[in-house]
Amino acid sequence: MKKSLKKFVDAIGIDMRLLGMIGALIMLWVVFDLVTGGRFLTPRNLFNLSVQTASVAVMATGMVFVIVTRHIDLSVGAMLGFIAMIMGSLQVYILPEYLGLGHWSIWIITVIVGILLGALIGAFQGWIIGYLAVPAFIVTLGGLLVWRGAAWWVTQGATIAPVDVTFRLLGGGSSGTLGDTLSWAFGIFATVAALIMMVQSRRRRAKHGFTPKPLWAEFALGGIATFLITGFVMIMNAYPLPKGAVKRYAEANNLEVPAEGLFISHGIAIPVVIVLAIGVMMTIIATRTRFGRYIFATGGNPDAAELSGINTRLLTVKIFALMGALVAVAAVIASARLGSVGNDLGTLDELRTIAAVVIGGTALSGGIGTIHGAIIGAVIMQSLQSGMAMVGVDAPLQSIVVGVVLVFAVWIDIVYRKRAGL
Amino acid sequence: MNKQTPLIELKNIELAFGGVKAVDDVSIDLYAGEVVGLLGHNGAGKSTLVKVLSGAYQADSGEIYVNGERAIIKNPRDARTYNIETIYQTLALADNLDAASNLFLGREIVNKFGFVDDDAMEAATRKIMGRLNPNFSKFSSPVSALSGGQRQSVAITRAVYFNAKILIMDEPTAALGPQETEMVAELINQLKADGIGIFLISHDIHDVMQLCDRISVMKNGKLVGTERVEDVTDDEILAMIILGKNPEKKS
Ligand SMILES: Nc1ncnc2c1ncn2[C@@H]1O[C@H](COP(=O)(O)OP(=O)(O)OP(=O)(O)O)[C@@H](O)[C@H]1O
């Protein structure tokens, strides 16, 4: 039985670590669902979970590259706060003066400025690390203090509210979702894209005369992908808008609300779409571009990378710039979700992000890590926290549990790696 | 002797690590189609000298000439533009990547969209590996899972794949079995016939005497002397290595 399972897993080409993570996540969900008497695995809670995970998940994808190259970025939480403050002032105080309140381009300008600022800050820190050879731990520890302080200076500590109306949609409130039709369209698009990619990969390998995966394995994999995507869309569509939002929706669409109410689906939240898009983009970068290849080579053996003609210093700058840009995206999601920006936004997010990446199977010793692992790691972390909050575990115990789980997960990973001879 | 311009000339190279002169005023040259052996005790400065040529180190002073023209080699990228390829003593492989990714590291095959084409690289790796080490079969494992000799095969393959004009081999057969060593010897002769110049570092005097045209001996960072193999015996070379004296001066 065990052997045949391993054979099956080998044949479809999913690695055991990924399977272990998914197993752990499902176990966590089932346990919380049992303990809360069925309140955890509801469309409503899973929707909230997906939205709450988004900001850290986006940063986690960037942190994978940072950690794979044997660096660390402790400044992401503070950077998130600073960038969010700048974006907040821009869209609340500055842009409306020139464009008028609620102008359509406000959110676009804000997001672009935020991402550029993030990339710039990241590049600057990366330059100190790469070219001046100050360890990343120190540079970003300094960054943590600097950007948190700078976030306060932007408004002398005052909270900025409310953010632009369109900007808010990026945070996934009750109107910041795709709705049922678009969610289905998104699901179908994702499924078709996944299947096309599988077929193409098979064709490519056949062209070079490599032995392909058995056909049944391809079908199994395709089936699993289709099932997961469809299931996700169905769950998100099963969560209806609350009454107030339905009324607004009905007014906007000239609908009559019957006495028994209307069932309008949330559908997939916009921040989740952002996470998935970034996840795909970062996976392509990691596995299909030279930049990604150099990141992993440098993490595996920095000297070898340098001797192979890779400019590892410039690479460091690029990695941290990318990290910074992703922090800005996370800042957009986080501030849009709250609808306001306080100068403490993002506090401790660096630790959540690093924990997610490490639980997701990225080795601090460098060279090993995956984007999808980091995203699942973020989901595990958030599930743990939301679940405990739902059960009613007090905050101090919550942090104790999270800490223990983190160490335990990494230990399991080390044991696994030794066994697998990696 | 050779009237043509040398492929490589290293002139008065000096390089110190802290206070230690690892390479002290060494001048050697290399002609096309020639194998020059570098011999010397451990720590004599052989690896350091060739690393100056491969761009891993920059000399404190001295000059490098390629085909008679002054060459500025500041990093390994510069060396590659002069078609200088190196098999490092440490092999310089990224352990977490597979053989194909290592072979093409820094020079990946990309498709028309600019994405790396792993399948094409694996196919090319299989092809060349089939010629150099037919027993090699671990194409999808990371090189950390390979034996010492298999890793060395990957490093050798990488150096010869990209049409090197100048090849630096720093103890290329140290981890190889007799059959694989024999294949590397064949490879060296074949590359030589193709007009490639080779610096070969080895501790095996017998090997060096068989494969090389000239031998340079180093001791404590200094060049003891350079001899044509037909002019010296194994014992004389051994004496140069151990005593640091030229045979002519002795007789
Ligand atoms: N990166 C370094 N930093 C400091 N000293 C070094 C470094 N590399 C080499 N050395 C020193 O320079 C000298 C020459 O070393 P090198 O590696 O060139 O010797 P070698 O002739 O290649 O020896 P072997 O036969 O053991 O490979 C030695 O004394 C060594 O300790």
Ligand SMILES: [Mg+2]
């Ligand atoms: Mg050496």
